[in-house]
Amino acid sequence: MARMSPADRREAIVAATLSVLERRGIAAVTVRDVAAELGVSSGLIHHYYASMDELVAVAFERVARADLAETVAAVAAGSSPLERLRLFFDTYARSDGDEGMQVWLDAWAEAARRPALQRSSRRLNEEWQALLASVIAEGSAAGTMTVADSPGAAAWRVLSLLDGLSLQVVAHGDVLTAEQADLWSRQAAERELGLTPGTLSR
Amino acid sequence: MARMSPADRREAIVAATLSVLERRGIAAVTVRDVAAELGVSSGLIHHYYASMDELVAVAFERVARADLAETVAAVAAGSSPLERLRLFFDTYARSDGDEGMQVWLDAWAEAARRPALQRSSRRLNEEWQALLASVIAEGSAAGTMTVADSPGAAAWRVLSLLDGLSLQVVAHGDVLTAEQADLWSRQAAERELGLTPGTLSR
């Protein structure tokens, strides 16, 4: 394979790992799969990353942060708290394509046994919650949303419902549909934030 | 090893599998580990269970069904739908001891890769939802609860919020406390079912 600068090669390896990780899940990513994805020998992977665990941890952080950044950018384009909240649901990226959410399921399950992964997963989850909380806090300050206790608490409830419903979609197939999970969490958010029904759910 | 009756041996194998499963996680359960746990040859495991996927599914089914049965029994002791709903939250057993919920996290993550486990996990999840839905349906019929769409849908939302919040407690430690998860899901249920605040959350 063409010789690359170390920085570019490191980046390419992480990108390839991401692709495998999204397709097969954290547990199933192997050195050989990553190498094959790049059309490169397996030895090269170890030349850049000392262990598989290290590579997987870096890749998870990367993919999760990319999804978050996408939603952050989308939300930022909204001109009001209400519109930003709507955009949040529109671009909630964990469940789209199923693979994204599967990665989160793997991370949550493995977190208790892998400290580095737990830190990544926890930090990113808190950032998702903080993003939602900031939108809710703005809406509350502007008077367009009402909150029972605190924006942070409301954010945890909305996000956790979204996670819990999406989980069923990804883990169990058609027991729930993605559309139902989306609709129900929008309606729950309306109820949670004192919005008139239909504000978020069309 | 001492010869056992088939029924006893099957039981012993499941028990050993559970022990390994809780210690290392579903993904790391291995035929040889289970055999070593029993002090038995690895071939014996396959004499009773055709595949590893089947054994893991049976073991998961066993521990999860025990938790469900406990909650079913507790709920049945309630004399009104409202009291039964309160008892449901009191004995929701997935998260207690953390280990119970950790097994669920493993199951959800592994479901996509193990067909038998997926069937078990899905079936048991649906039974949890059906239990909750039946309590809500009774309350709705009795006029003590109101439901926006259907008891089944309301049950999925309440259960998924409970799962989503408990998930954070188990996967990420003290980002949320078990007490908060419990309180918030009780309050959400009150709102969901048109109950006066404090009915479930004291």
Next chain:
DNA sequence: GGAGTTGTTGGACGGTTGCGCAATAGGGTC
């Protein structure tokens, strides 16, 4: 006691895994 049934053993088989290492080849520098 003998015969048949079956619980149990222990290892073989083909596959996979992460990782290490000598050899090669490509590119920058003088």
Next chain:
DNA sequence: GACCCTATTGCGCAACCGTCCAACAACTCC
């Protein structure tokens, strides 16, 4: 052009996996 550095190769290694199977041993029944 010669030289050195290192990115890259390709394979080998040891360990592990699930599964299978022939042989052994313990028990039941006649």
